[in-house]
Amino acid sequence: MLRVMITCSLLASFAFAEVLYRSGEQVEPALYLGTDGEGILVEFNLPALTAEELVVGEYGPGTVMRIPGEGVGMPVGAPDLPVIRRMVLLPNTGDVSIEIVSSECTSLGIYDIPPFQEFPIRSGGAAPYRIDDGIYSSSDLYPYQPVVLDRISILRDIRVAWVYFSPVQYDPVTGQTLLNTSVTARLVVSGSGENEIYRPFRGYTRSFMPLYEQVLGFQGGGTDVIDGSYLVIGPQEGIDLVSGLVEWKRQKGLEVFIGTVPEIGGTAAEIDDYIEDAYNTWPNPPEWVLLVGDEYNVPVYYSSGTAADNQYGVIGTGYDPSVHIGRLCSDTGDLPYVGWKIEAYENDPFEPDPSWFQYAISIGSTDFQDPWMSWRYEQIFEAHGMPTTLYCNNTSYGGIPPTIALISADVNSGISLLSYIGHGSTQSWGTTGFSNSDVAALSNDRRLPWISSIACYNSEFQGGTTCFGEAWMNEGDVNDPKGAIGFMGATTGSPVGPTDSLALYQFRGYFEEEMYHMGAAFDYGKIMAYYIFGCPEMDIFCTTGPLVHLAVDHPDCIEPGPWTVTVTADGVPVEGALVGIVQDTTFLESGYTDASGAAALDIPAIPGTDWVTVTATAHNLYPWVGSVPVSGLGVEEGTNPGVFSLSVGPNPFSSAATFSYTLPVSGRMSLDVYDLTGRLVTSVVSGEQPAGSHSVQWQGTGDGGSPVPGGMYLVRLTAGGEALNRSCVLIR
Numbered sequence: 257m258l259r260v261m262i263t264c265s266l267l268a269s270f271a272f273a274e275v276l277y278r279s280g281e282q283v284e285p286a287l288y289l290g291t292d293g294e295g296i297l298v299e300f301n302l303p304a305l306t307a308e309e310l311v312v313g314e315y316g317p318g319t320v321m322r323i324p325g326e327g328v329g330m331p332v333g334a335p336d337l338p339v340i341r342r343m344v345l346l347p348n349t350g351d352v353s354i355e356i357v358s359s360e361c362t363s364l365g366i367y368d369i370p371p372f373q374e375f376p377i378r379s380g381g382a383a384p385y386r387i388d389d390g391i392y393s394s395s396d397l398y399p400y401q402p403v404v405l406d407r408i409s410i411l412r413d414i415r416v417a418w419v420y421f422s423p424v425q426y427d428p429v430t431g432q433t434l435l436n437t438s439v440t441a442r443l444v445v446s447g448s449g450e451n452e453i454y455r456p457f458r459g460y461t462r463s464f465m466p467l468y469e470q471v472l473g474f475q476g477g478g479t480d481v482i483d484g485s486y487l488v489i490g491p492q493e494g495i496d497l498v499s500g501l502v503e504w505k506r507q508k509g510l511e512v513f514i515g516t517v518p519e520i521g522g523t524a525a526e527i528d529d530y531i532e533d534a535y536n537t538w539p540n541p542p543e544w545v546l547l548v549g550d551e552y553n554v555p556v557y558y559s560s561g562t563a564a565d566n567q568y569g570v571i572g573t574g575y576d577p578s579v580h581i582g583r584l585c586s587d588t589g590d591l592p593y594v595g596w597k598i599e600a601y602e603n604d605p606f607e608p609d610p611s612w613f614q615y616a617i618s619i620g621s622t623d624f625q626d627p628w629m630s631w632r633y634e635q636i637f638e639a640h641g642m643p644t645t646l647y648c649n650n651t652s653y654g655g656i657p658p659t660i661a662l663i664s665a666d667v668n669s670g671i672s673l674l675s676y677i678g679h680g681s682t683q684s685w686g687t688t689g690f691s692n693s694d695v696a697a698l699s700n701d702r703r704l705p706w707i708s709s710i711a712c713y714n715s716e717f718q719g720g721t722t723c724f725g726e727a728w729m730n731e732g733d734v735n736d737p738k739g740a741i742g743f744m745g746a747t748t749g750s751p752v753g754p755t756d757s758l759a760l761y762q763f764r765g766y767f768e769e770e771m772y773h774m775g776a777a778f779d780y781g782k783i784m785a786y787y788i789f790g791c792p793e794m795d796i797f798c799t800t801g802p803l804v805h806l807a808v809d810h811p812d813c814i815e816p817g818p819w820t821v822t823v824t825a826d827g828v829p830v831e832g833a834l835v836g837i838v839q840d841t842t843f844l845e846s847g848y849t850d851a852s853g854a855a856a857l858d859i860p861a862i863p864g865t866d867w868v869t870v871t872a873t874a875h876n877l878y879p880w881v882g883s884v885p886v887s888g889l890g891v892e893e894g895t896n897p898g899v900f901s902l903s904v905g906p907n908p909f910s911s912a913a914t915f916s917y918t919l920p921v922s923g924r925m926s927l928d929v930y931d932l933t934g935r936l937v938t939s940v941v942s943g944e945q946p947a948g949s950h951s952v953q954w955q956g957t958g959d960g961g962s963p964v965p966g967g968m969y970l971v972r973l974t975a976g977g978e979a980l981n982r983s984c985v986l987i988r
Contacts, residue, residue: 267350276321276364277305277435286342288420288472295444297357298344298472300403300421302437305338307367312336313385313780318370321424323530328372329406333388333425335398340713343416344443346408346471352417354405357440359431361402364433369426376713378623378686395429409576410451412464416471416576416812417443427754433519451572456534458482461543463580463776466769481975483846484579486510486793487534488719489527491517494548497588497718498595500626504603505793507871508879509836509846511540517554524555524586528568534651536572544775544793545569547583548591563718563747569779580775582742582792585717590730593737597704597729598791601741602985605878606702609906612670613876614641619658620648621678621687624752629651633763634673640767642798643672649687658688668823668925669776670703672798674740676760680711680750682723692727695739702985704741706796708762710755714745715789725789735967742774742790771795772875801877806830806872812920814859814868815887819845821855821879833874839866862886867900867978874940885920885976903974909956910987915940917973917980918950925975929954937964945975963988 279302289297307374318886322328322338329339335581346352359369371392374383391398399422419441421963425434460468465683468474488495492758494512506512513534520530535541545568547554557567571577584595591969600606609838616637620630628644633651637644645666648655667674679686705729709715715725725743732738744762746755749950765777775792795804809822814837823833835855842863847855862868867883872984883900903919926942938959942951954971957963966988973980 274307275621276304276307277437279303283438283514285323289395289440290342292442295442296344296346296473297440297442298342298403298419299438299440300340300423302340302423302435305423305435310370312370312930315370315385315387318368320370321367323423323951324341330372330422331388332374333386334370334391335369335428337422337424337426339639340421340423341406342419342421343411343420343471346415346417346443346629347445348415348453349448350445350452351442351447352405354401354403354419355444355777356401356403357441357442358438358557359402359436359440360438361434361436364435366431367426367433368431369433370429375751375754377751378875385934392428395427397425397427397434401425402439403438405443407574407591407889408449408451409574409865410571410578411467411471412571412578413457413460413951414468414471414474414476415451415453419443420870437567447488450575455541457865458539463543463771463773463882466765466771466776467661467779471715475954477931483510484546485538485540486512486546487514487515487531487542487547488546489517489520489554490548491513491553493588494553497591498548498584501595501599503841504599506841507836507869508602508873509871510544510793511843511846513538513542524557524568528557529557535578542579543577544791545581546791546793549612550585552589556718563716566779570747572647577779580779580792581774582775582790582794584729584791585726585789586730588947592792593733597702597737597741597796600983601704602795602873602881603881604904605797605803606704607802607906608670608701608703612633612678612703613672613797613803614643614674614800615666615669615671616642616644616675616798617663617666618644618646618675619663619678619685619687620646620650620655620676622650622771623649623678623710625756626677626857627655629677629756629760630655630675633677633759636760636763636767637673637675641800642799647687649847652946660688660690660694663688663690664694664698667698667705668700668703670700671705672796674705674707675708675763676708676712676757677756678707680714680724680745682713682716682721683727684724685709685711685714690720692724692731695724696731698731699736702737702739703985704737706741706742706790706794707740707744708759709743709745710759711752711817712746712750715743717789717976718747724844729789740790741796742788742794742873742916744774744778744788758792765970766832770875780895795873795875797876803876803878805872805878806833808835808870808872808880809882810870812884812888813883814862816859816861821849821857821872823849823853823855823874825874825877828875830877833877836871836873837868838871839864839868844868848870849877849911867976883917883920883980886978898974900973901979901980902971902982902986904982905959905973909984911956913986914951914953915971916949919945919975922946923976925973927952928972928974930970930972931964932968932970938967 276449283319371387380785459480500599569581571578618634620626627650646655684691728740765771792937833849929937
């Protein structure tokens with residue numbers, strides 16, 4: 257075997273690329289064939305195979321083969337062979353072995369195939385050269401058979417086998433290669449095995465359905481689609497500081513649970529056990545987990561020395577997600593502000609003129625495949641109606657050379673998505689050097705983007721340093737909001753290749769698979785070392801404004817039993833709107849609307865006599881919030897509008913804002929404005945008013961008629977023992 261003992265980078269320029277094989281007809285790479293009484297049958301087919309010459313470390317020149325559109329998956333140091341990797345649905349219990357039922361194979365020829373190497377880190381270059389001498393000194397074919405089992409995982413509601421099809425088998429001593437163009441394999445399940453599922457089947461979790469649809473043999477869904485709960489974990493003090501966000505999640509229709517630290521455990525292992533126990537034993541196990549506080553409040557999950565909170569969402573062993581994880585990495589001074597940012601973004605979308613929700617930017621460095629990948633991200637955004645500015649010093653794809661000033665101007669004017677791929681550090685991006693201090697200098701107000709940052713160390717929050725992701729989330733305050741609504745970044749070095757695909761599939765999950773909650777989209781293409789700073793259940797806006805307001809029609813009163821809500825937007829029924837029913841802090845029921853816009857709810861026993869809050873939310877639409885009395889409290893059916901609502905517009909405003917409100921019954925009411933310290937600024941209107949719709953203007957003045965300072969204010973409508981709050985921003 258020829259080896260040239262030289263030192264070079266992991267990847268050199270390709271000397272040539274040729275097609276070694278192409279199927280005579282279009283074939284499916286992987287097919288589920290059902291069962292045959294002995295096991296699960298899967299067929300793999302090779303569509304095409306290419307060869308490229310490159311130089312690898314101390315090995316020297318060699319041939320690397322690839323399957324267009326597929327990946328790699330061999331262990332580091334083993335021959336670098338192409339694979340088709342798929343998930344196969346398994347029974348909930350049992351060990352798995354793989355048998356080859358049939359194979360179409362031929363000799364491919366003699367090749368010198370180098371060992372697969374670790375992907376280079378963007379900030380650190382190539383990893384040390386690795387070769388498995390045991391494999392390379394043996395004349396046994398590698399792999400020993402063309403279809404092999406990689407691992408068995410729990411994927412939320414189902415159990416899957418990750419199976420690799422390696423069409424090329426290689427003899428490292430002679431260089432002989434065998435090409436398998438079509439293989440049928442049988443997965444035999446017997447006895448007991450790893451990562452078994454014992455909890456009763458409840459249904460298929462909605463946010464995981466796009467993942468399940470990638471699993472060979474999965475045929476579920478339909479009426480079995482369900483939602484999990486929302487679990488908040490942190491010290492009681494921290495949870496109290498984000499109580500508004502927590503209550504909003506409950507109000508919109510999520511069943512919310514609280515796990516206080518250290519009561520549930522004070523170590524990462526104990527918290528992980530708590531989440532796993534919740535998955536296995538709770539009637540409604542957590543689908544979303546929000547960690548509240550930095551590493552001193554909620555311990556970090558470390559995997560091989562790397563901060564990896566995503567492992568909290570893994571059930572059993574491995575790294576496939578079953579729960580979506582996010583963290584508010586803030587101290588007690590910032591938590592109220594960050595919680596408010598997220599709540600206000602969802603509950604009271606910021607709609608100045610002109611609209612900003614539809615805009616995005618994509619930034620790429622000039623190294624590796626970054627120019628091409630940043631262009632691919634931009635193409636996805638554009639294809640789904642988001643005008644996008646592409647920034648890259650390599651202008652081959654039409655990008656603009658980026659500067660701190662240009663990026664700042666775009667963020668300040670308003671964008672919903674910001675994608676970055678390139679070098680980075682704990683407190684900056686390598687391209688332009690945009691850093692924590694530049695985040696602090698922003699003036700984007702509540703025009704808050706979601707940021708996907710494929711760069712090294714941008715989310716390395718542990719250790720007492722304010723990392724770049726924290727700066728985007730924590731800079732500003734309620735009087736001067738700025739930064740981002742969510743940030744995805746790495747706590748460690750960012751490997752070239754896998755992280756490029758992470759961002760690509762995150763965006764495909766969001767736009768093409770309609771995985772609008774960012775934690776779910778992230779998990780669609782996730783890798784262990786990446787973090788979400790923010791709420792994993794976050795749904796970002798990405799449409800031309802102004803947002804269309806939802807309208808809700810419901811009975812005048814509410815009582816236990818069947819209760820139907822109809823949701824429309826501009827008179828058109830809205831399918832897939834989430835309707836939540838709560839009484840104070842008690843979750844009652846939630847459900848999604850069908851194609852007619854109707855959500856058929858089953859209201860349980862109502863614990864009190866207070867009015868019940870009805871909330872409707874839907875992707876890219878303005879939420880609706882109203883209140884309805886409990887039946888039997890002396891309210892005559894059909895004699896009142898049944899709605900208790902409040903809205904503010906324009907918001908922000910400079911001269912006057914109109915407060916529009918609806919009273920369900922006649923009686924005494926008050927409409928008051930407070931500053932953020934809780935001090936009453938003015939009572940806009942109070943006294944007896946009839947049921948129905950009303951509006952009044954506020955000129956931005958206090959009780960004495962003097963103008964109040966610019967900033968954020970809270971508007972509170974009180975009537976019939978109930979209260980509604982809205983925020984507004986006065987610009988001076």
